Amino acid sequence: MSLLKLDNVTIRFGGLVAVDSVNLTVEKGEILSLIGPNGAGKSTMFNLITGIYTPTEGTISFNGKQISGNKTHTIAAAGIGRTFQNIRLFAEQSVLDNVLIGAHTRGTWDLTGSLMKLAPWVRKEEGELTEWAIECLKQVDLAHRAYEMAVNLPYGEQRRLEIARALALKPDLILLDEPAAGMNPQEKQVLLEMVKKIRATGVTVFLVEHDMKFVMGLSDRIAVLDYGVKIAEGKPEDIRTNPQVIEAYLGKGAVH
Amino acid sequence: MGALQSIVAMVDPYVLQILVNIGIAIVLALGLNVITGITGQLSLGHAAFMSIGAFTSALITIKLGLPFGLNLLLSGIIAAAIGAAIGYPILRLTGDYLAICTLGFAEIVKVVFLNLDITNRALGLTVPPPKSPIPMPFYVWGVAILSIVFVCFMKESRFGRALKAIRDDEIAAEAMGINITRYKIQSFAIGSFLAGVGGGLYAHFLNYINPSDFGFLKSVDILSMMVLGGLGSIAGTVFGASVLAAAPEFLRFMAQYRMLVYGGLLVFMMVFRPNGLLGGVNFTDLVLRAIGRKPATAEINERHNKG
Numbered sequence: 001m002s003l004l005k006l007d008n009v010t011i012r013f014g015g016l017v018a019v020d021s022v023n024l025t026v027e028k029g030e031i032l033s034l035i036g037p038n039g040a041g042k043s044t045m046f047n048l049i050t051g052i053y054t055p056t057e058g059t060i061s062f063n064g065k066q067i068s069g070n071k072t073h074t075i076a077a078a079g080i081g082r083t084f085q086n087i088r089l090f091a092e093q094s095v096l097d098n099v100l101i102g103a104h105t106r107g108t109w110d111l112t113g114s115l116m117k118l119a120p121w122v123r124k125e126e127g128e129l130t131e132w133a134i135e136c137l138k139q140v141d142l143a144h145r146a147y148e149m150a151v152n153l154p155y156g157e158q159r160r161l162e163i164a165r166a167l168a169l170k171p172d173l174i175l176l177d178e179p180a181a182g183m184n185p186q187e188k189q190v191l192l193e194m195v196k197k198i199r200a201t202g203v204t205v206f207l208v209e210h211d212m213k214f215v216m217g218l219s220d221r222i223a224v225l226d227y228g229v230k231i232a233e234g235k236p237e238d239i240r241t242n243p244q245v246i247e248a249y250l251g252k253g254a255v256h
Numbered sequence: 257m258g259a260l261q262s263i264v265a266m267v268d269p270y271v272l273q274i275l276v277n278i279g280i281a282i283v284l285a286l287g288l289n290v291i292t293g294i295t296g297q298l299s300l301g302h303a304a305f306m307s308i309g310a311f312t313s314a315l316i317t318i319k320l321g322l323p324f325g326l327n328l329l330l331s332g333i334i335a336a337a338i339g340a341a342i343g344y345p346i347l348r349l350t351g352d353y354l355a356i357c358t359l360g361f362a363e364i365v366k367v368v369f370l371n372l373d374i375t376n377r378a379l380g381l382t383v384p385p386p387k388s389p390i391p392m393p394f395y396v397w398g399v400a401i402l403s404i405v406f407v408c409f410m411k412e413s414r415f416g417r418a419l420k421a422i423r424d425d426e427i428a429a430e431a432m433g434i435n436i437t438r439y440k441i442q443s444f445a446i447g448s449f450l451a452g453v454g455g456g457l458y459a460h461f462l463n464y465i466n467p468s469d470f471g472f473l474k475s476v477d478i479l480s481m482m483v484l485g486g487l488g489s490i491a492g493t494v495f496g497a498s499v500l501a502a503a504p505e506f507l508r509f510m511a512q513y514r515m516l517v518y519g520g521l522l523v524f525m526m527v528f529r530p531n532g533l534l535g536g537v538n539f540t541d542l543v544l545r546a547i548g549r550k551p552a553t554a555e556i557n558e559r560h561n562k563g
Contacts, residue, residue: 050431076433088428090421100414101421105433107414111442114410122413129414169433 001064003028003173003204004049004080009058009068011048018044020228021058026173031195031205033215035239036225037248042208043085045225046175050082051075063172077105081166082175085208087158091151095142095161098150099133102168106132136164139201140194156187160194167198174198176207180214192218216240224248264391272393274502279396280457281501285481285493286403287450292479293488294411295443296423297347298355301362302451302478307470308365309335309452310459311375314383317460324388324395328456335452336445343444347437350426362475369467380466383459396457403450407490410446419443423488480522486532495534 002025011019019041026032034042047053049060051072060068067075076082081102090098107129113122137143140160145153150161159179166174179195180188188211195218199205209215215222215236222239224232226248232239239245264272288302313331316322322330346357369375388395410416418439421429430436459465477500485496500518507514525532 052427071435072430073433073435076431082431084428084431088425090424090428092424093420097417097420101417101429101434102432104414104418104421109414111410111415111446114413114415115406117409117413126414165432 002026003063004206005061006045006049007059007061009045009048009055009060011044011053012056018228019048019055019225022225022228022230024223024230024233026204026206028172028204029199029202030220031199031207031218033219033222034206034208034225035210035212035215035222039227040225041228042225043177044228046082046177046208049075049175050080076169079169079172080175081169081171081173083159083162083166083177083179085177085181087162089150089158089161089165091149093150094147095137095150095153096130096133096146098161098165099136099168100129102136102165103129103133103170105169133168136167137161139167139198140164141190156183156191159183160191163194163198167203171203173204173206176205176209178208178210180209180211188214260391260394264393267393274505276393276396276461278498278501279393279400280454280461281478281481281497282400282494283396283403283450283454283457284478285485285497286407286490287447287454288478289447289482289488289490289493290407290410290419290443290450291447293482293486293493294416294423295419295440297440297444298351299358299444299447300355300472300475300479301358301360301365302447303470303472303474304358304362304365305335305339305448305451306455306458306474306478307369307465307467308338308448309455310465310470311369311381311455312452313456314381314459314465315374317384317386318381321387324386324390324460327386328399328453331456332449332453335455336449339448339451340441340445343441347440347444359472359475362470362472366467366471369470375467378467380464380469381459383463383465385463386460392457392461396461399453399457403453404490404494411490415439415442420488480518483532484522484525486535486537489532489534489537491537492532492534496532 004026006022006024009019009022010017022045034045036042044053048055048068051067051070055068058068059066062078062080067078090101107125109122109125116122134143134146137146140163142157142160142164145157150158153161163176163179176195180191183191192214195205219236221234222236223230224239224245231244231248232242234242284302284306288299291297291299309331312334313327316327316330342361346354346361349357370378375381386392418429418434421432421434422436422439426436481496481500482493483496484500485492485494503518504514507517510517529535
């Protein structure tokens with residue numbers, strides 16, 4: 001059974017069809033990339049999956065259960081972590097607190113926990129959450145930055161912190177929205193290795209990215225979106241030579 | 257208890273009055289700090305919840321004569337329940353819209369109290385002394401210290417982290433699995449609870465309450481205390497509440513000009529220290545440094561860099 005299944009998903013904003021009857025499955029354990037020109041509807045797809053938008057038509061199911069129509073926070077709690085294209089860290093909080101917030105669904109003590117903050121059972125959970133958060137930070141090589149303000153990190157590290165924060169949710173599926181944007185080649189290489197390691201821990205990765213070298217080097221499969229329509233899907237080497245894809249990126253006449 | 261009474265008798269009544277004012281202001285400002293400073297939801301109607309607490313508490317003393325501690329708890333709970341009920345529809349709004357809604361709600365509460373028979377309409381209520389063996393100043397400071405401890409605990413717990421996440425970025429908070437509606441309402445209820453308790457203390461300390469005492473100016477008063485000290489900072493709120501609750505007394509010699517100084521001070525603050533006097537200061541670290549120990553942050557950094 002596939003982990004995530006988009007069945008005939010369409011969303012319209014007034015007259016604009018941003019995503020048009022897309023069928024797509026994400027298999028357990030794979031790295032799937034979604035590419036396409038600017039405005040193709042890639043980020044809209046992520047917003048549909050995470051419940052920020054509800055599809056006008058079609059359904060999305062995760063682990064065999066329908067999630068389209070659910071609230072964003074219940075979808076996250078079901079095991080879908082995500083990062084954002086324009087970094088959305090909790091800027092004025094420490095790196096560790098950012099990841100601890102990501103681990104929110106791993107904890108149980110709520111307001112009553114605040115009243116009993118010094119009780120051993122609450123402290124035990126806090127300790128476990130902190131250990132887990134540090135563990136997630138180690139995965140993106142940021143543990144040494146744990147007590148710095150998130151806003152003070154350099155850009156590339158902020159992107160990695162977003163990944164750590166999403167991992168803290170212990171997701172089955174992680175959605176990475178342009179994780180390599182704005183990184184230099186060395187940083188991209190480091191990130192590529194990190195994403196591979198994350199997949200090796202059993203997390204399925206679904207990412208949107210513009211950098212072709214990055215996508216080709218990382219993905220098991222690639223899906224291509226153009227004007228909200230899925231125009232191709234397949235292995236990196238097939239996508240590279242697919243005439244429709246080349247046309248979408250470079251225009252007619254580029255195929256030779 | 258006799259010992260406590262004699263301590264109270266030893267202190268100059270004027271000083272005592274200022275101290276009690278400060279204690280009540282701390283409870284009120286901390287409540288607003290939970291809503292506005294920690295959760296980031298601007299409320300301009302904090303005095304409304306204070307008045308709900310004040311009238312509830314006064315009526316409980318008059319009609320039921322319950323012990324003061326239970327009385328305060330009930331007043332807080334009723335203020336919290338009303339806070340949650342009003343929060344449910346209006347907390348979907350953000351920023352200016354929410355602020356205007358809270359402002360409107362505060363006016364409604366004031367008008368309701370001005371027209372109810374049970375609250376003696378515009379004449380206000382005379383409140384009998386509280387049923388408690390502990391003298392008022394101790395009660396007030398006991399409650400203030402409990403509030404400080406509670407808000408400190410809350411801010412650094414899983415619950416508080418969720419609130420701060422909502423303040424910083426609602427969309428990201430939701431993507432982390434945080435039910436933002438629920439947490440906003442809970443935060444609003446906690447803030448209203450503290451306002452209600454503060455109102456109960458206020459009513460029994462002044463022995464007389466009038467709906468007009470809890471108008472917009474009172475809300476702004478409480479807001480200024482928090483802004484002066486630093487949004488979201490607990491030490492800052494305590495400091496701001498202390499300064500502004502005592503300020504009218506120290507500026508008494510300036511007679512009617514003292515509001516000028518007060519206003520000027522806030523403008524000055526906004527220009528030169530928009531985060532408040534103590535905003536962004538980590539007190540745990542400062543104390544640890546002062547007693548010659550390394551801050552916890554440095555310690556843990558070292559531990560993890562070795563491993």
